[in-house]
Amino acid sequence: MKISRSKFIGTSLAAAASLSLGSMGILTRAQKSHLLTLSFDDGFKNSFYRIAEIHENYGLKACLNVIATGHLKSFNAEPKWIPQNLLGDFNDWNKLKERGHEIMPHTWEHLNLTEVSVDKAKENIEKCLSHFEENLSGYTSEGAVYNFA
Numbered sequence: 065m066k067i068s069r070s071k072f073i074g075t076s077l078a079a080a081a082s083l084s085l086g087s088m089g090i091l092t093r094a095q096k097s098h099l100l101t102l103s104f105d106d107g108f109k110n111s112f113y114r115i116a117e118i119h120e121n122y123g124l125k126a127c128l129n130v131i132a133t134g135h136l137k138s139f140n141a142e143p144k145w146i147p148q149n150l151l152g153d154f155n156d157w158n159k160l161k162e163r164g165h166e167i168m169p170h171t172w173e174h175l176n177l178t179e180v181s182v183d184k185a186k187e188n189i190e191k192c193l194s195h196f197e198e199n200l201s202g203y204t205s206e207g208a209v210y211n212f213a
Contacts, residue, residue: 103127103211105170107134109152116165129170129211130157132195141174154199161201169196171213 104115107130119126133139134146135153157167172188172195180188193205 101127103129103168105129105211105213106146106174107131107151107157107170109150109156112152112156112160116160116163119165120163126160126165127168128157128160128165129168131170131174131213132172132192132199134174139173146174157199158201167200167203168209168211169193170211174213177212 104112104126107128112126112128115126115128131139131141131146131151134148134151139148139151161167169192172192175184175188177185177188189210193208193210196203196208197205
């Protein structure tokens, strides 16, 4: 995705303003846990482990967004862009979570939610959240951020 220079500058200024509000005591850490987050999508096993390693080298934790069904044989979304053989599974996501990284739901089957009915979109979100609750240790939907595909 290409971002225009003016949009990047505007976003950077907004982030800088929020940082200065925090330093003036207007925003406390209890109110906001993230001022700016870089997140990584889809669940590519090797790159997610590498991203985690890079973050750990700087004392940081990564935000990793996972396709709930990417590891299942039935997964068949965008094979050109998301080849299943490169995706990890919940064994990987649990290991990365144990290392302190944030593992969040990205999608159930990586549909473009603008191209499906509202009912289908809601159904997929609910299935994704349930699958995470069943497979990711310590996960609860109440504390999650759903990262739309």
